[in-house]
Amino acid sequence: MLAPMVNTARQDPLALDAPPRSFAALMDLYEINYLYMRRLIPAGGCVAARDVSVARDGVALHLRVLDRGPYTTTFSLTHRFGDGDGGSEESLPDLAVRVYHDARAAEAYSLPGALVARGETDLGRRWAANRFLNRWLRFCLGEGHGFGSSSPAEPHVSVKPS
Numbered sequence: 059m060l061a062p063m064v065n066t067a068r069q070d071p072l073a074l075d076a077p078p079r080s081f082a083a084l085m086d087l088y089e090i091n092y093l094y095m096r097r098l099i100p101a102g103g104c105v106a107a108r109d110v111s112v113a114r115d116g117v118a119l120h121l122r123v124l125d126r127g128p129y130t131t132t133f134s135l136t137h138r139f140g141d142g143d144g145g146s147e148e149s150l151p152d153l154a155v156r157v158y159h160d161a162r163a164a165e166a167y168s169l170p171g172a173l174v175a176r177g178e179t180d181l182g183r184r185w186a187a188n189r190f191l192n193r194w195l196r197f198c199l200g201e202g203h204g205f206g207s208s209s210p211a212e213p214h215v216s217v218k219p220s
Contacts, residue, residue, distance in 0.1 A: 079185045087188040088163035094195035095157055095164045099133075099205045113201040121205055129160045135198075153191060166191035 111119040117137045125132040136152040154168040166187040
């Protein structure tokens with residue numbers, strides 16, 4: 059008699075297959091971050107040069123297109139904290155994210171130095187930046203953020219390019 063087939067599918071389709079902090083795990087993070095970015099910006103990166111998502115109970119998420127190429131789009135994502143009257147306003151975490159449309163990958167390529175340990179290798183820095191991006195995108199999506207047609211039930215504010 060044949061043994062019953064074991065379900066070998068992963069329980070979490072966005073779980074990492076490779077050991078943490080390895081090159082393979084970094085590539086997995088790029089792919090997962092791309093999926094999260096597509097949830098946040100579903101139209102393949104076709105958004106205004108500047109946009110703001112106002113979530114149900116959170117701080118507004120600001121998106122700015124830094125560069126558009128035939129195969130990539132580079133975004134700046136940040137929350138802005140402060141009085142909003144031009145006084146003291148702080149942008150945190152203020153990440154630059156490059157989305158590779160052809161490779162279906164998204165990479166955080168700038169990260170505040172405080173989030174990366176001193177003396178870290180290049181792979182370690184990239185791992186830390188993209189792990190942070192991964193967790194932050196999950197948080198933003200959980201708060202209901204979205205740009206374009208990603209969350210029609212949520213308030214959405216468009217800001218004209220300056």
